[in-house]
Amino acid sequence: MQKNKVVTNKSASSSQVKGGTKKISRRSMLKSLILVPLNLTLWLPAVKAQRIAGGFSGEKGIPDNRFAGSGAGQTRDLYTPNQPFGKAQGIVPGRVSWVWNPASTNTACANKPVPDDAAGVQYDAWFMDKNTNQKTVDQMLIAGLCSMTGKNEINKAWDAVFRFHNQKRGKGDVPYRKGEKIYIKLNRTSASGGMNTEYERRKDRPVTLSSETSPQIVLSTLRQLVNVAGVPQENIYVGDAMRNIYQDEYLKYHTEFPDVNYLSSFGSTHGRILCSESAKDLLFYSDNKAVMK
Numbered sequence: 001m002q003k004n005k006v007v008t009n010k011s012a013s014s015s016q017v018k019g020g021t022k023k024i025s026r027r028s029m030l031k032s033l034i035l036v037p038l039n040l041t042l043w044l045p046a047v048k049a050q051r052i053a054g055g056f057s058g059e060k061g062i063p064d065n066r067f068a069g070s071g072a073g074q075t076r077d078l079y080t081p082n083q084p085f086g087k088a089q090g091i092v093p094g095r096v097s098w099v100w101n102p103a104s105t106n107t108a109c110a111n112k113p114v115p116d117d118a119a120g121v122q123y124d125a126w127f128m129d130k131n132t133n134q135k136t137v138d139q140m141l142i143a144g145l146c147s148m149t150g151k152n153e154i155n156k157a158w159d160a161v162f163r164f165h166n167q168k169r170g171k172g173d174v175p176y177r178k179g180e181k182i183y184i185k186l187n188r189t190s191a192s193g194g195m196n197t198e199y200e201r202r203k204d205r206p207v208t209l210s211s212e213t214s215p216q217i218v219l220s221t222l223r224q225l226v227n228v229a230g231v232p233q234e235n236i237y238v239g240d241a242m243r244n245i246y247q248d249e250y251l252k253y254h255t256e257f258p259d260v261n262y263l264s265s266f267g268s269t270h271g272r273i274l275c276s277e278s279a280k281d282l283l284f285y286s287d288n289k290a291v292m293k
Contacts, residue, residue, distance in 0.1 A: 090148070091164045097147035099140045106131040114203050123203045127215050127249070137216040141224065158229040181235050184221060186213045188243035199247040199270055208246075215249040222257050232259075239263025241275040 088094030109131040110124040126132065142154050149160040162176040194208035195201055201208050218238065225231040237260075238253060239245050244264050245253075253260065254271060264272030285292045
């Protein structure tokens, strides 16, 4: 097709018009329009991946650095930062910190369940220490906190976190005070059908391999709160009030921090604290309990 040439739909059924120029049929045009979103869906992730890997040095890999789907006379820079709106929030207003270290995980992890009838198959999961490096995760948490707060020292970063939180809560520019409780809320949806009554993980269930809160980042957070920020263990609560903590990760936390409060919806056995419903509703849904009882 010639550039910038406008193609109009006529009622003529011939595949050619005068002068031998080919005419695009309505069916062909519709087919092309349908394929455009699919092609872009496949192409854009590849562009992003290559750019991250350094494949587009100086962004010369894309002619004129323009979006192929833009109309005539329109240009759009793929890598222009978003234009934020609203009021920036946070200790460093508007800052978003992202920490990535490929050494933190084992890319060879199979992350597959082990059926009961499988012989000689070793259990392998992303959350196991052989697949997630605790030391690296510790360092990543420190880097993230310092970046988020704009501080060069981790103790000053925690002080900034608490002071900012207290100011937002109307308590003033004050640090953490002993006696104040901290709740580390885990995502443990898979635990509702992935463990037995002893809190042991069902290794034959794919659901237990779901991507949820990493045990390593939880342990890193506990180490920071207790050893750096000075929060007493007994003032820290860990868990999901509607779910449970797997036994393997509970042992990981409890070994270092036996006085932390670990939550359970099962009961108050195995070192857990039973969670129960509040006397009054604290969350309200628009369905008036028709679906969410």
